[in-house]
Amino acid sequence: MSRTPPPSAVPVIRLLVVDDEVLIRSGLTLILGSADDIEVVATCEGAQATAAVQEHRPDVVLLDIRMPDIDGLTVLRRIRALPDPPHVAMLTTFDTDEYLAEALALGAGGFLLKDTEPPVLIRSVRALATGTGCMSPSVMKRLGGRPPGAAARSAAQAVACLSGRERQALGYLAQGLSNGEIGARMCFSVATTKDAVSAVLAKLGVSNRVQAAVLAERAGLLADLGEKKAW
Numbered sequence: 001m002s003r004t005p006p007p008s009a010v011p012v013i014r015l016l017v018v019d020d021e022v023l024i025r026s027g028l029t030l031i032l033g034s035a036d037d038i039e040v041v042a043t044c045e046g047a048q049a050t051a052a053v054q055e056h057r058p059d060v061v062l063l064d065i066r067m068p069d070i071d072g073l074t075v076l077r078r079i080r081a082l083p084d085p086p087h088v089a090m091l092t093t094f095d096t097d098e099y100l101a102e103a104l105a106l107g108a109g110g111f112l113l114k115d116t117e118p119p120v121l122i123r124s125v126r127a128l129a130t131g132t133g134c135m136s137p138s139v140m141k142r143l144g145g146r147p148p149g150a151a152a153r154s155a156a157q158a159v160a161c162l163s164g165r166e167r168q169a170l171g172y173l174a175q176g177l178s179n180g181e182i183g184a185r186m187c188f189s190v191a192t193t194k195d196a197v198s199a200v201l202a203k204l205g206v207s208n209r210v211q212a213a214v215l216a217e218r219a220g221l222l223a224d225l226g227e228k229k230a231w
Contacts, residue, residue, distance in 0.1 A: 013129040016058035017043040020067040031118045046070040050078045058086045060128045065090045080107045087128045110134035132178045133210040155218035174216035
């Protein structure tokens with residue numbers, strides 16, 4: 001497999017893969033290790049995940065949401081409780097997994113199907129390492145698809161508290177754009193963009209960008225923007 005060059009000169013991303021299937025761990029290691037800026041520092045089953053994080057200090061963890069030895073949500077909860085935890089994306093075989101919403105609430109920074117195309121998988125790990133987050137489009141629809149009733153109204157009310165520019169920033173964020181890309185589109189400096197995104201997250205009462213994106217989807221903001229998502 002040819003090496004996939006990084007988009008620019010960036011530090012190497014340290015990655016931990018947690019899955020109960022050896023074949024999946026080997027395949028992800030092969031795919032992600034083909035990128036010059038990604039190093040798979042370890043792979044393990046769920047029961048060893050917390051110790052592996054403490055030993056290898058990865059920047060990003062890809063974590064199977066369903067494992068026979070231990071629940072992926074339990075592993076996520078333990079990792080998030082560590083000092084300076086890594087960014088975690090949940091791996092799932094199906095986009096109908098009932099655990100997805102709970103993983104989002106626990107602070108998962110991304111959701112990826114195991115059949116994600118290799119180039120998209122590599123881009124997703126890079127996005128995770130910057131805190132941008134990542135999500136397979138079909139998973140995004142399941143998590144955020146406009147539900148009837150109270151959930152949609154609550155999301156709409158939360159988004160309504162934002163200023164026009166903040167709604168614009170949220171729209172770009174929900175499309176999966178990085179701070180640099182958002183700043184370029186809004187003619188903001190890097191520092192101003194970072195402050196604007198932080199203000200949006202605080203006003204919405206969410207802890208990460210994926211939660212904000214789901215809220216935007218539920219409020220219908222992405223539909224209003226033509227659903228030009230880049231997740």
